[in-house]
Amino acid sequence: MSIKSIRITGAVLLVALAYVCPGFGPDAAAAADLVIIANPDVAETAIDSRDLQRIYLGKQTQWQDDTSIVPVMLKSGPLHDVFIEDFVDRSVQRFVTYWRQMVFTGKGVPPKSFVQESELVEYVASTPGSVGFASAAANVSGVKVLSLD
Numbered sequence: 001m002s003i004k005s006i007r008i009t010g011a012v013l014l015v016a017l018a019y020v021c022p023g024f025g026p027d028a029a030a031a032a033d034l035v036i037i038a039n040p041d042v043a044e045t046a047i048d049s050r051d052l053q054r055i056y057l058g059k060q061t062q063w064q065d066d067t068s069i070v071p072v073m074l075k076s077g078p079l080h081d082v083f084i085e086d087f088v089d090r091s092v093q094r095f096v097t098y099w100r101q102m103v104f105t106g107k108g109v110p111p112k113s114f115v116q117e118s119e120l121v122e123y124v125a126s127t128p129g130s131v132g133f134a135s136a137a138a139n140v141s142g143v144k145v146l147s148l149d
Contacts, residue, residue, distance in 0.1 A: 033135055033136045033137070034079060034082060034083060034133055034134070034135060034136065035133065035134055035135075035136050035138075035140065035145050035146075036052065036131065036132075036133055036145070036146045036148060037121065037124050037131070037132050037133065037134055037140055037143040037144065037145055037146070038124065038130065038131045038132075038143065038144045038146050039124055039125065039126075039127055039128055039129060039130045039131075039143065039144070040125070040142070040143060040144050041067075041128055041129075042063060042067070042129065042130075042131065042144060042146075043063060043064065043065045043067075044063060044064065044146060045144070045146060045147065046146055046147040046148070046149050047131075047146045047147075047148065047149065048148065048149035049087055049089075049148065049149075052087045052088070053087065053088050053089055055069055055071050055131060056071055056073070056084075056087070056088045056095075056111060057088065057098065058102060058107075058108040058109075058110075063129065067128065067129045068129045069129055069130075069131060070112070070127055070128075070129045070130040070131070071111035071112075071130070071131055071132070072111055072112045072113070072114065072120055072123055072124060072127075072130055072131070072132040073111045073112075073113050073114075073120070073132060073133065074113065074114060074115075074117060074120060074133075075113040075114060075115050079117075079133070079134075079135055080092075083133050087133075117134055117135065117138050118138075118139070120132050120134065121134055121138060121139065121140055121142070121143060122142075124143045125142035125143045131146075
């Protein structure tokens with residue numbers, strides 16, 4: 001077997017695994033490069049994916065100490081898409097449609113969004129109760145990084 005055929009076989013195997021095994025592939029790698037951040041005054045040190053989903057769908061609005069939760073997110077981009085798909089468990093289109101319905105019926109306000117990751121981090125650092133996400137490579141000084149349960 002030549003090196004060229006091994007590379008092609010390996011590439012085919014990776015593509016097949018991405019389709020067959022949920023959680024395998026580029027999105028899983030991108031999710032690993034994402035951190036959940038919160039205002040330093042938030043009492044929690046960890047959060048689970050179910051709570052993140054509930055927060056970003058407007059169903060959980062208070063931390064355990066009754067502080068209001070202020071969810072924020074990036075407006076668009078690969079990190080935004082990975083967060084919605086992997087942590088909120090919705091397609092981007094389904095998430096947008098959900099919030100349009102919530103706003104139209106007066107049942108909620110979508111998370112505040114930012115174009116720049118640095119603006120999001122600064123907002124979280126200065127806004128009590130806020131929670132967001134950033135790339136693992138981002139400068140997250142001034143915020144608390146929550147571990148994922």
